[in-house]
Amino acid sequence: MSEQPRFPTESGVPDGFQYMHPAYIKNFGNWAYHDRPRPGVLHHVAKSGDEVWTVRVGTQRQLGPYEINLLCDIIDQYADGYVRFTIRSNMEVSVTDEAKVQPLIDAFEDAGYPVGGTGNSLTMISHTQGWLHCDIPGTDASGVVKALMDELHNEFRSEDMPNRVHMTTSCCQINCGGQGDIAINVQHTKPPKINHDLVANVCERPSVVARCPVAAIRPAIVNGKPSLEVDEKKCICCGACFPPCPPMQINDPEHSKLAIWVGGKHSNARSKPMFHKLVAAGIPNNPPRWPEVTEIVKNILSTYKADAKNWERIGDWIERIGWPRFFELTELPFTKFHIDNWTGARKSLNASTHIRF
Amino acid sequence: MAEQTPKNPEKHSTYLPREKKSSKPLHDTPMLDQLESGPWPSFVTGLKRLAYEGKHANMMVDLLGQLEHSYKTRLGYWKGGTVSVFGYGGGIIPRFTELMDDDGKPMFPESKEFHTVRVQPPAGNHYSTDMLRQLSNSWNKYGSGLIAFHGQTGNIMFIGTTTDNTQSFFDEINSYGWDLGGAGPCVRTGMSCVGAARCEQSCANEQKIHRLLVNNFLDDMHRPALPYKFKFKVSGCPNDCMNSIQRSDLAVIGTWRDDMKVDQEEVKKFVADKGRKYVIDSVINMCPTSALSLNDDDTLDVDNRNCVRCMHCINVMTRALSTGDDKGVTLLLGGKRTLKIGDTMGTVIVPFMKLDTEEDYEKLVELAEEIIDFWAENALEHERVGETIDRIGLVNFLEGIGLDVDPNMISAARQSSYVRMDTWDEEAGKWKARQAG
Ligand code: HEM
Ligand code: SF4
Ligand code: SF4
Ligand code: SF4
Ligand code: SF4
Numbered sequence: 001m002s003e004q005p006r007f008p009t010e011s012g013v014p015d016g017f018q019y020m021h022p023a024y025i026k027n028f029g030n031w032a033y034h035d036r037p038r039p040g041v042l043h044h045v046a047k048s049g050d051e052v053w054t055v056r057v058g059t060q061r062q063l064g065p066y067e068i069n070l071l072c073d074i075i076d077q078y079a080d081g082y083v084r085f086t087i088r089s090n091m092e093v094s095v096t097d098e099a100k101v102q103p104l105i106d107a108f109e110d111a112g113y114p115v116g117g118t119g120n121s122l123t124m125i126s127h128t129q130g131w132l133h134c135d136i137p138g139t140d141a142s143g144v145v146k147a148l149m150d151e152l153h154n155e156f157r158s159e160d161m162p163n164r165v166h167m168t169t170s171c172c173q174i175n176c177g178g179q180g181d182i183a184i185n186v187q188h189t190k191p192p193k194i195n196h197d198l199v200a201n202v203c204e205r206p207s208v209v210a211r212c213p214v215a216a217i218r219p220a221i222v223n224g225k226p227s228l229e230v231d232e233k234k235c236i237c238c239g240a241c242f243p244p245c246p247p248m249q250i251n252d253p254e255h256s257k258l259a260i261w262v263g264g265k266h267s268n269a270r271s272k273p274m275f276h277k278l279v280a281a282g283i284p285n286n287p288p289r290w291p292e293v294t295e296i297v298k299n300i301l302s303t304y305k306a307d308a309k310n311w312e313r314i315g316d317w318i319e320r321i322g323w324p325r326f327f328e329l330t331e332l333p334f335t336k337f338h339i340d341n342w343t344g345a346r347k348s349l350n351a352s353t354h355i356r357f
Numbered sequence: 358m359a360e361q362t363p364k365n366p367e368k369h370s371t372y373l374p375r376e377k378k379s380s381k382p383l384h385d386t387p388m389l390d391q392l393e394s395g396p397w398p399s400f401v402t403g404l405k406r407l408a409y410e411g412k413h414a415n416m417m418v419d420l421l422g423q424l425e426h427s428y429k430t431r432l433g434y435w436k437g438g439t440v441s442v443f444g445y446g447g448g449i450i451p452r453f454t455e456l457m458d459d460d461g462k463p464m465f466p467e468s469k470e471f472h473t474v475r476v477q478p479p480a481g482n483h484y485s486t487d488m489l490r491q492l493s494n495s496w497n498k499y500g501s502g503l504i505a506f507h508g509q510t511g512n513i514m515f516i517g518t519t520t521d522n523t524q525s526f527f528d529e530i531n532s533y534g535w536d537l538g539g540a541g542p543c544v545r546t547g548m549s550c551v552g553a554a555r556c557e558q559s560c561a562n563e564q565k566i567h568r569l570l571v572n573n574f575l576d577d578m579h580r581p582a583l584p585y586k587f588k589f590k591v592s593g594c595p596n597d598c599m600n601s602i603q604r605s606d607l608a609v610i611g612t613w614r615d616d617m618k619v620d621q622e623e624v625k626k627f628v629a630d631k632g633r634k635y636v637i638d639s640v641i642n643m644c645p646t647s648a649l650s651l652n653d654d655d656t657l658d659v660d661n662r663n664c665v666r667c668m669h670c671i672n673v674m675t676r677a678l679s680t681g682d683d684k685g686v687t688l689l690l691g692g693k694r695t696l697k698i699g700d701t702m703g704t705v706i707v708p709f710m711k712l713d714t715e716e717d718y719e720k721l722v723e724l725a726e727e728i729i730d731f732w733a734e735n736a737l738e739h740e741r742v743g744e745t746i747d748r749i750g751l752v753n754f755l756e757g758i759g760l761d762v763d764p765n766m767i768s769a770a771r772q773s774s775y776v777r778m779d780t781w782d783e784e785a786g787k788w789k790a791r792q793a794g
Contacts, residue, residue: 005443006528010579011536012572013547014479016554016564019488024554031557033676044555052555060370060400062516064407064502067398068493070368072486083489084551085482085506087599094555112363112370113400128509131427132420133452133473133516135435135438142400143392150395175695176509178600211739213697240696248438253431266603268595269669270645272768273602275700287428288388310639311673342699 003357021051021082021094039159040303041101042092053101055079058114058124058149058156061089062132062142068109075351078104088124088166090117114157122155122165122301126178130171136243137171138186138256139285144169147289148297149186155301162308162317165301166265173239179264181314183276186285186292187259188250191216191235198247199227208245217241258283260296262313274315280332296332303329322356373405379414381467384422405504410503415788416517418677419465420501423456426464440472440520442527445579447524448475448537470519474500474526475538477571480549480564482507493529499526509604510588511548512538512786529694536575542739543581544574544729545588548601552611558671559593560611560684561712566721567591570609573722577729584736584745585731594680595668601692602703605744607725608689613660613681614709616661623677628655685711686721690728691743701743704751706758708765724758731757761791 017025027046034044038340042054059067070093070257075083078100079093086092087293097102105115106183117123125148128134130141148167151157155165175185199205205228209217216234220227230241239250250256260283264276279300307329308317318326327334340348363369377383383405392401404424408417427433440451450473456464463469469698474587492513496504501517508514518526527537538546549567552559570589577583590601593611601608628636633651641649645667650658671678688710690702707724711717728742735757736745746754755762764770 005524006531008442008444008579009531009536010525011531011534012575012578013477013536013568014481014534016479016481019479019483019485020554021483024483027555029562030552031553031555031559033557033679035675044557054555060398060403062400062503062505063405063493064403064411064504064506065493065497066372066406067370067533068489068504070370072489073368073594075486081486083484083486085478085484085509087493087550089506092551105655109366110364111635114396114398126509131433132422133435133450133471134433135437135452137433139431140424143389143428145394146395146399146401149397153396171697175700178509178694179700201790207738211697215699235719238695251432256431266597266600268602268665268667269672270643270667271656273597273702275603275702285431285432288391289573310635311643330453344699 012253019082020304021052021080021232023050024094025096026050029356035118036159037101037155039121040105041120041254043120049100050096052096053098054092054096055101055104055108055115056086056117057091057093058117058153059089059091060061060142060146061124061127071108071113074107074111078107086117086123086260088117088126090124092223114153116153116157119126119159120153120161120163121157122161122167124156124182125149125167125169126177127169128171130276134171135246136223136239136251138188138239139171139258140253140287141171141177143288144171144184144290144293148294151294152301161301161305163311165304165314167297168264169254173245179274179276181262181264181276182297183261183264185259185261186256187281188237188239188256189282190252191230191232191237192239192241192248192250193252194228194248195247196222196225196227199245200225203228203245203247208241208248211240211244213238213240253285256285257281258285258290258293260293260300262300263313263318265313265315267313270311271313271316271319276315277318278338279326279330281337287316299330299332325356370404373402374409376409378410379408381415381417381418383418384425386421386425389421389425407502411657412497412782413470413517415502415505416471416501417435417468417503419467419469420471420517423465423468426456435471440523440623442524442537445537447540447579447581449473450475450540451520468517471501471517472523474515474518474522474523475508475540475546476515476530476535477538477546478507478511478513478548480567481551481554482548483548483554491533492535493525499523499529500620510538510546511590512546537579539578539581539586541581541613542583542585543579543587544571544577544583545586546578547571547589547591547605547633548599550592550598556593557675558596558668558680560613560680561591561593561609561686563591563593563611565718566609566712568688569718569722570607570725573725574729579683583729583733585741586738587742588733589725595666595687596672599698602702603692604687604694605692606690607701607728608692608703609721610687610689612666612687613684613708615681615683617659617671617681618679619657619659621656624657624674625655627674627677643669645669685709688721688724691741691746693741697739698744698747701747703743704746705763705766706755706760708763724760727758761787
């Protein structure tokens with residue numbers, strides 16, 4: 001470390017224009033239309049008549065110097081030296097000459113980087129930190145994504161779905177992954193095991209008590225020391241007490257399971273944005289390849305692909321066919337856990353005779 | 358594809374150097390090894406490359422050891438702590454290993470400190486290859502070399518360094534234009550879509566909005582003192598590629614209020630190409646408000662008064678249809694993920710505002726300041742703004758920030774009669790005055 005501490009320059013968000021493709025700058029705010037000549041390629045035409053072709057490439061999100069140099073060498077040699085990232089960790093590399101598109105695609109694919117993720121494809125799964133780097137995860141994130149994308153990479157490289165499929169993962173029930181057409185999230189099934197020796201040392205007890213969504217935590221004296229106790233009948237095993245109080249150990253190799261939720265969507269297209277809904281739980285947290293998750297995901301995807309209409313997202317599709325049909329078609333069990341009981345749950349109950357037979 | 362033998366194994370996602378330069382032998386990682394096969398680029402192979410020849414290769418040897426241990430035992434082993442850079446209170450996510458041997462020594466000592474540095478990306482996530490290489494070089498010098506593009510909040514996450522190197526790394530990248538993002542109860546890193554830079558659907562200058570909003574609150578970002586986190590996200594149109602309605606506290610979304618533009622010749626071409634059935638089934642019938650009608654001569658009628666700007670028809674018929682000219686933004690407040698009351702979507706607080714002049718932009722910043730001030734004063738500890746609205750009611754919140762009620766804020770009017778309404782005449786008078794004014 002330097003002797004004299006250096007004061008930071010509070011420069012904030014860097015100006016994107018300094019790293020932007022010149023054709024983007026020239027036509028900023030003046031684009032006319034786009035189309036997709038093939039999966040993985042977007043073609044945008046500006047009002048000026050300028051055209052750009054953008055190749056979208058899947059990455060593993062965590063990149064080291066080898067990968068960065070490998071990809072940058074390709075971008076320098078076959079494109080124009082500029083790249084942007086989508087919200088789902090895909091790279092987008094633009095060229096202004098159509099003749100450069102195929103060599104660019106070939107270069108990425110020859111280097112083991114798949115081109116796709118556009119239009120009605122299954123694009124890269126947005127993922128969280130997991131065991132690699134978070135302090136509260138019940139499972140890994142990058143591993144789940146790698147295992148799934150291996151199985152689903154044909155869906156990434158083609159545009160054969162009724163509409164785009166956005167998948168997310170979350171390795172705790174805070175769910176820092178977003179809403180997804182299919183979301184794979186940790187679901188704890190047992191209350192936290194409290195390490196009473198540590199609570200006294202590390203915990204600010206009132207803030208832990210306040211964190212519980214169902215008021216299941218009380219201050220208590222255990223073995224003569226201040227600690228906490230959990231009303232296990234009330235506890236919903238959400239894990240919200242764990243981040244502020246690490247002795248409230250919620251993660252468990254056996255009882256921290258995975259659950260699958262479907263039909264979430266962020267866009268306003270057709271229907272309003274929707275939350276994803278529970279369809280399957282009790283799935284074992286089974287590294288390194290989580291085969292039980294993959295099987296259910298593939299089942300949901302193939303049912304959606306076969307039954308949904310053009311442009312229906314998974315959530316739109318289920319609204320049309322109804323939940324009974326969803327469970328019938330996917331052959332997933334419907335249980336009492338699918339009936340919500342959280343605040344506002346009555347809005348999710350069927351208060352009509354609208355029933356499909 | 359990748360299952361075939363690579364054309365050039367030296368330049369391929371599966372490449373591993375023949376020679377291992379690091380001094381510490383690799384731990385056995387039978388479970389992680391299984392994630393090296395398959396067509397998707399493997400993060401495990403990436404970690405191994407760093408463990409072979411990264412500048413801090415021994416750190417990555419032990420990191421792989423700890424990760425394998427997590428895979429074996431199905432538990433995580435990082436704990437937090439406090440690490441920061443001089444002058445800032447947040448932006449570094451400290452990680453210390455919890456895995457100790459019987460003598461209380463770290464089982465994986467080389468990666469016992471493995472902090473993340475959160476850095477704000479440029480608006481729109483644009484990079485030149487030169488800048489990517491420069492950032493990568495700096496991180497390879499002071500950290501593990503591993504960079505995540507990007508975290509779920511939007512940061513570039515530089516993963517894995519020691520407490521000492523945190524400051525040196527920050528000093529270096531800060532000197533060429535990069536600043537830390539937020540962590541803790543503060544204004545967080547924002548995100549904006551590609552928008553006007555390359556998308557004809559954009560109705561806003563996402564770059565400008567993103568930078569203006571976040572850069573106005575840098576003090577609130579770097580010195581966390583708010584009730585909890587506050588995120589801005591900017592999408593140029595209602596497709597909301599940045600997931601701003603649900604994933605940010607204040608969503609700024611481009612829209613338009615005049616008629617959408619219809620090129621009838623292009624409509625006819627589209628119908629000729631796709632057929633009437635496709636157009637009726639996949640465009641007309643999918644309009645959520647039945648605002649579209651296909652005429653007998655294959656031209657299109659749009660009921661613009663009932664179009665809710667959902668984008669569907671424009672997304673499908675990209676040449677024939679486009680957004681209008683009278684552009685602006687809609688603001689929604691209060692989106693968040695599960696903790697603690699359950700997920701919430703943002704609620705419309707400003708149905709439409711123009712962003713043409715500098716004064717318009719200034720008004721947006723002032724409103725954001727009002728919101729953050731009112732929330733900071735009235736929220737409970739650890740309460741997101743969506744939760745504050747839930748607790749005190751939207752009307753009280755609007756009064757607090759000086760906004761008038763508007764029917765665009767609701768999806769249905771009140772259903773419960775349990776409310777005191779003795780100031781009805783006064784409230785009705787305000788509405789009439791606003792309509793007249
Ligand atoms: C075919 C024309 C379209 C193009 C070229 C396009 C482009 C994009 C781009 C570039 C992104 C990444 C944004 C970024 O990271 O900056 C994206 C994401 C997204 N797009 Fe679009 N988009 C199109 C149509 C649509 C349609 C039709 C919908 C809705 C049905 C939609 C909804 C979204 C959403 C919700 C995301 C966010 C991804 C996420 O959930 O993480 N877009 N799109
Ligand atoms: S989902 Fe939870 S465990 Fe996973 S990275 Fe986010 S906060 Fe950490
Ligand atoms: S796991 Fe959730 S419900 Fe159970 S005690 Fe902790 S915070 Fe409360
Ligand atoms: S939000 Fe709209 S303007 Fe922005 S990139 Fe997505 S489609 Fe384009
Ligand atoms: S944008 Fe949406 S609401 Fe408006 S006409 Fe098109 S489909 Fe209908």
